[in-house]
Amino acid sequence: MAESSPSPSAPPPSQPSRPPPVRSAPTGRGNSWLMDRFATHSGTVVLETTGRSVNQRAFAAGRAVILFVDAVGHLKQAGRSLPLIIRQLENAGFGSLFVLSLIAAMTGGILAMQVGKTLDTFGATNQLGGIISVAFCREFGPMWAAIIILSRVGAAYAAELGTMTVNEEVDALRAMSIDPVRYLVMPRILSLVIAMPLLAVVADCVGVLGGLVATRSLFNQPASEFFNSLSGALTATDIVSGMFKAAVFGAIIGTIACDRGLNTTDGAEGVGRSTTTSVVLNVIFVLFADLVITWFILVPFAAIQNWVR
Secondary structure (H helix, E strand, O other): OOOOOOOOOOOOOOOOOOOOOOOOOOOOOOOHHHHHHHHHHHHHHHHHHHHHHHHHHHHHHHHHHHHHHHHHHOHHHHHHHHHHHHHHHHHHHHHHHHHHHHHHHHHHHHHHHHHHHHHHHOOOHHHHHHHHHHHHHHHHHHHHHHHHHHHHHHHHHHHHHHHHHHOOHHHHHHHOOOOHHHHHHHHHHHHHHHHHHHHHHHHHHHHHHHHHHHHHHHHOOOHHHHHHHHHHHOOHHHHHHHHHHHHHHHHHHHHHHHHHHHOOOOHHHHHHHHHHHHHHHHHHHHHHHHHHHHHHHHHHHHHHHHHHO
């Protein structure tokens, strides 16, 4: 009898698949574990970004100081660049007169209205002339001149030199043995140092006249009383300190704008970035310089004056 062939064995029953284990947060911490990791990562990113930004700003400030010292060293050759200096003076000075005068006149009127309303409560509107004149000569005149110049002329300097840099025109000057600092930077800085004090004086005069018109029309104060208050409160120190501030602001604006322009990269996009950075840095350093100079005038310089007297 023939043996029967063995039947194929049945497949073993399939085992039920187990889900993959879920990693849970460490015991006892719950969701705070994820929060702590996120906070640690975010804090590290913030610190790295802040440190990188501070390092870049410090490097740019040191580079600008070196550029300013180099430009001062070329002042002995200012006669050779006299046509360039005159052209930059015309652009920075006369080109900004109308806008600066308009803003100063409106600021004087606003200041007279705001301060006069408070002084009228105490019957002291006769002090408006002195308050407005001192405020303009010490702060408003130099500061408005700086804001107009840095936004109008400083941005233009950064854009002009930035375009020349990306088009390799600055390298062409070096190839022709022409120092870019003497030819491009020194005339611009010197023109701003000369123009800024004059613009500050114009802003002072126009602002005081705007305050006089507002005082005359709103509080019926005669002009003689306004100018009597002005002469009693305003001193030569106020005028000279304001002009000195304006000259320092001009040096800062010209140096930062030229530095950003000469270090422009990445084509047209870099020109726009350099222009924006120039305006931002100028605002910061002008306000910082104003703080330092004001402190020096009010504390050490005042103490020296009292000691001399």
